[in-house]
Amino acid sequence: MLLGGYRALRQWDLKLVLAYGTVSQLGLLIMLVGQSDRAVALAGIAMIGSHAMFKATLFLTVGIVDAATGTRDIHQLSNLRRSMPFLSVVAGLAIASMIGIAPLAGYVAKEAALEGLVHEGGPRSTALLVVLVLGSVLTVAYGLRFWWGAFSRKHGLEDTPTDREAWQMFVSPTVLAVAGLATGLVPALGERLLAPFADTYPTGDAGHLTLWGGFGLPLYLTIGILVGGAALFWWRGRDSGLQRRASFAFDAEETYRRFMRLLDRGAGFVTSLTQRGSLPFYLTVILLVAVLASSTAMLTGDDVRLGDVRAWDSPAQLAVGAVVIFGAIAAARARRRLKAVLLMGISGYGVAVLYELHGAPDLALTQVLVETVTLVVFMLVLRRLPTYFSNRPLADSRWLRAALGTAVGLVVSLLAIIAVNARTATPVSVNFPDEAYDYGYGRNIVNVTLVDIRAWDTMGEISVLLVAATGVASLVFLRVRTARVERASDLAGERLGGIWTEGAAGGDSLVHLQRKGMPHRAGRPSNPGGAEHAATGERHDNTDPDPRARSMTARWVDSTTNALRNQRWISAGATLAPQRRSVILEIATRLLFHTMVVFSVFLLFSGHNAPGGGFAGGLVAGVALVLRYLAGGRYELGEAAPVNAGILLGSGLFLSAGAGVVPMLFGGTVLQSAVLELDGGPLGEIKFVTTVFFDIGVYLVVIGLVLDVLRTLGSEIDRQGEAEGYVAREISHDDSDPDEDDDAMVAAENGSTAGGAR
Structure with a gap:
C-alpha cells in the first residue's frame, strides 16, 4: 500500500499514476477485508465498490485525454480545464471520492x-490504523497530482x-462519477446491501x-x-528531488526480469528432455506414470480387496x-489406415453389444451412434492422408509398447474391481430409480441424470462441443465460414457450381455452369483413363476438348440443369x-432418411422415460445427414440441411441455457425442472416435463456438431479439392495379412507391382 502510493508520486504518465495508485488501493482493500472484525469488513467491501467507481472513471478520463491530445505526459499537458471543462469536473468528482471528501462514496x-x-483497539489495530493513515496521505497527494497534471495551467507551458x-465517450465516466456521489448520499442503502457479507465475519460489532x-x-x-496529503502535494518539487536522489540497491523490476529469464532457461531445458515432438513418447510417459501411480496405490493400500470376480455371466x-x-x-497390427479404423469400429460396436448384454440399452444405443459418427469422421479425414501408416517401429520398441498396453489394461481392470469391492455404504443405484422419478419425473435414470441431476455438467459438455466444432471449422475453412450453403438447386441457378459428366474420351470431367446468360464451358476437360487418374489423385489435363465433345457436353448440361430444377433430393447423378x-x-x-429423422424426434421426446434423449436423438439425425452426404455429396448435404451449422449450435446452447434461467423467474433455482399434467382428451393424460426444452x-x-463436421471435413475438403483440380483417391481395402501390408507399402514406394501393390 505504501510502496504503491510512493511510486505513484514519481510518475509523469497519467496512466502510470493510476496504475501505481491501484496497487496502493489494492493493498488497502486486502488489509480491510482480511480482518476478522465485522465493522472493518463492512468498510472494506464498501471500499471495493467505491474504488471500482472512481478508478474506472479516472482510467476512462485518461483515455479521453489521450485521444483528444495525443499524450498522457504531465510535462506536455496544460490548462485542459479550459478546453475540457466538463471532463475536469467529472474527474474532480472521482478524485474527491478517492481521497475521501464528503459526501462521496x-x-x-x-x-x-x-x-x-x-473501535477495535489493540496493538494490531493500532498498527493497521497508522498504515491506513499514511497510505491515505499518499492517496491524497497523488490524487491531487493527477488532477493538477491533467487539467491545471503550468507555468512556461502553452495550453x-x-x-x-x-x-458518447463522456457518458460512461459521467455515470460512474455521479454513481459515486449518489451512493455516498444514501449510505444506509449500501449498508443494507453489504451487511449480509459483513455478518459472515466471526468477531466484532456490526x-x-x-x-x-x-x-x-x-x-x-x-x-x-x-491536510497532510495537500501539504505533500504542495511540496511536490522538493519531494521529486528527494525521490530522484534516493536510490535503492534492490530493484524489484530487474529482479523479476532476471527470475523470469532463469525460469525460461529452466523451462527450455525441461522441454528439451520431455517435449520431443513424438506423440508415442508423450503417450508412453502419460500411461507409464498412470500405471506406476495406480500400482503403487493398490500395493500400499490398507484395505484392498478383489472380492468375488466373475469373468462373464453368459457365453455370449x-x-x-x-x-x-x-x-x-488386429487394429494395432494393421498397416493400412482404413483397415485400422474398421477394426477399431469392430471393437467399438462390440462394446455396445456388451452394454446391451449387461442390461444397459441406453448406453448401447449411444455407443453405436457415437461409433458410427466416429467412423464417418475417420473416413472423411483418411481421404487426404496416405494409405499406409509410417514405418513400423523397431522390434524392441514394439514389445515395449505391447507390454505397456497390457499393463494399462490390467491396472484399469484391477482398479475397477477394487473400487467396486471398496464400497462400504449402500449403493446409490439401489434407490436411484425411485429418486430419479421423484426428483426428475422420469423413468430413464440416465436421461434424468444428464438433464436434471447433473445438468450443469451437461451444459459444460455441450459448450465444449460448440467450441470444438468452431475450432475444427477454423482449421479447415479457407474462406468465410458463414458463406451461403451450397445446394444442388444452385447448379440450375445463377451461382457457380460443379457437376460431373462423362467426357468424350470416356473419362470424367467436372463441368462448371456459368452465370445465367453466359455460355457453358468445361472447367476441367476429359482425359483418357479419367477414372484411373481420379483414383490416383492426379490433376486433370488442362487442354480443351474438341468442339464436338464441347457441344455434347453443353447439351448434357442443359438436360441436367432441367432435371435439377425438378429434382427434389438425391441429386447424386448430377453432382458426383x-x-x-x-x-x-x-x-x-431414400428409404431410411425420413424414417431416421422421425425416429430421432421420437428418441428426443421419449428419452425421459425410455432409452433415448436429446443426445441419442441428435446422433440419429446426424447419421441421417451422413447418409445424405455419402449418397449425394456436398450439394445434397446442402439440400438436406440448408442452414448454417453455427446457427444450430448457438440456438441449441441458447435454448439449454434459457431452460436453466426460466425457473428463476418463477421463484425456482437454476435448471430446476417441473412437471405439467394435462388432460389430452382422447389421448389420455399427458405429462410434460420442462427439462424437454433443455434436451431439445x-x-x-449435436445435430449442429455433426453438420459442422460434414461441412468442414467433407464438403469443404471436397470444394478445396475441386478448386485445386484434385480428386480424392478411392480408399481401397483388402483382407491381406498385416505382414503382407509392409511388403505392399515397400513395393508401392519403389514403384513395383509386387507384394499386392495397387
Missing part, C-alpha cells in the same frame, strides 16, 4: 474503516490543443456506513489526512469380448463422379 467507506479500527471528441459519525478521532484523522459375453480383443489387436456413385446407397437413403437444446447442438 469513498469518504463513507474510509470513515467506516477508521471508525472500525479505532495544450485538443480535438473535439464524440459525446459496523455502520454513515455520512456523519460525530466528532471524534476518526474525523480528526480524516482532516489530518487531507465371452464371445463378444473375444471379438473386441481381436479387433483391438460416376465411380463415386452407389445406386444401392442412394436407394437405401442438446439435440440441436
